Amino acid sequence: MKLKVNKKSLTHYFLNPVSRISDSCIITVNKTGVHTLTNTDDVGITLYAKLDIPIEIESETKLNISSLKKLNHALGCIESDIIELDIDSNSINYTSDTLKFKFHLLEDGILKKCFANSEKINAVADGANHAFCFTREKLLEILKGNAFANETDKIYFYTKDGKVYGELTDKKYQNVNSLTFEVTDKFVGDALLSPLPINLEVLRVFSSLKLTKTKAKINTEKKVFIFEIEDTDFSLKYIVPTLAK
Numbered sequence: 001m002k003l004k005v006n007k008k009s010l011t012h013y014f015l016n017p018v019s020r021i022s023d024s025c026i027i028t029v030n031k032t033g034v035h036t037l038t039n040t041d042d043v044g045i046t047l048y049a050k051l052d053i054p055i056e057i058e059s060e061t062k063l064n065i066s067s068l069k070k071l072n073h074a075l076g077c078i079e080s081d082i083i084e085l086d087i088d089s090n091s092i093n094y095t096s097d098t099l100k101f102k103f104h105l106l107e108d109g110i111l112k113k114c115f116a117n118s119e120k121i122n123a124v125a126d127g128a129n130h131a132f133c134f135t136r137e138k139l140l141e142i143l144k145g146n147a148f149a150n151e152t153d154k155i156y157f158y159t160k161d162g163k164v165y166g167e168l169t170d171k172k173y174q175n176v177n178s179l180t181f182e183v184t185d186k187f188v189g190d191a192l193l194s195p196l197p198i199n200l201e202v203l204r205v206f207s208s209l210k211l212t213k214t215k216a217k218i219n220t221e222k223k224v225f226i227f228e229i230e231d232t233d234f235s236l237k238y239i240v241p242t243l244a245k
Contacts, residue, residue: 001061003029003085005053006233010034010083011075013209013234014051019068020205021047026111027063029087031055037114037121045202046116046239053233063087064106074101121239125226128217132164132187139207139214142166142181146200149179154243155203156195157218159187167195172245190220197243198225206238 018025018036025038035050065071071092075083077099086093092103142155149168156167163185169178196218206214206229217226227238 001029001055001057001087003034003055003087005034005051005083005085007075007078007081007083009051009053009233011072013231013236014049015068015072015075017206017209017236018047018049019072020208021045023067023069024106024111025065025068026113027065028060029055029057029063030060031057037116037118039114039116043115044199044240045205046114046121048118048121048237048239050235051233052235061087062108063092064108064111066104066106071103074103077101116239121226121237124219124222124224124239125217125228125237127221128189128219128226130187130189130192130218130220131215132184133213133215134164134183136207136210136212136214138181138183139203142168142183143200143203143207145179145181149177151176153200154197155200156197157183157192157216158195159192162186164192168200171195171197189218192218192220196220196223196225197245198240199243202227202238202240206236209236 018038021040022038025036027034027036033050033052033055037048039046078094090105094101145168152168152170154170156169158165164183164187165180166183167178167180170176209229211229215228223242225240229236
């Protein structure tokens, strides 16, 4: 199987964000593109990542990747913006006049499958009753503020007077510094009358993508956040359950 793809799309917007959730995963390749579903060891974050590229392939193929970071390093050595990979049953191969590598795949059954599936994720997203967007500048501002409220690694989202706020604090303990940001001045759907906390690490995970906007959806019945990042040829969905308090 031949896979021809933009190197930055594959490495920066697919392999890199997935590797920050889990270094090993099962990647599916079919006619519509490349996609994977993976989660952190504690199931604190689940990610559905998809690269939308047409592929001439007769049947769906599974790639069992032992280390996404190692594969990404190898791909980073390629100078061309458009790369063509030759994939067989047990390896991913690249050959040019100046570089050649072989990356071995694991056998089926070694890697654990993600506990969720795309149908469940879409069902949770479709059931969202609150949504808002925030910019990369606001994301970096919040992360920078963690230096002040460094006793906590939580952010609590809530609404007030038609705006969405994020508070860095930990409501489980007393005498903890807090810092509150206006995340955005508009939202769609129900108000968040009770603050919903998530781990701040979630925002750090996708801050490196350097994209202008992130969309957040909240399914308050399931107490789940869905962070969506999309562009022309890729999409990322981070599914994050809220913390107890």
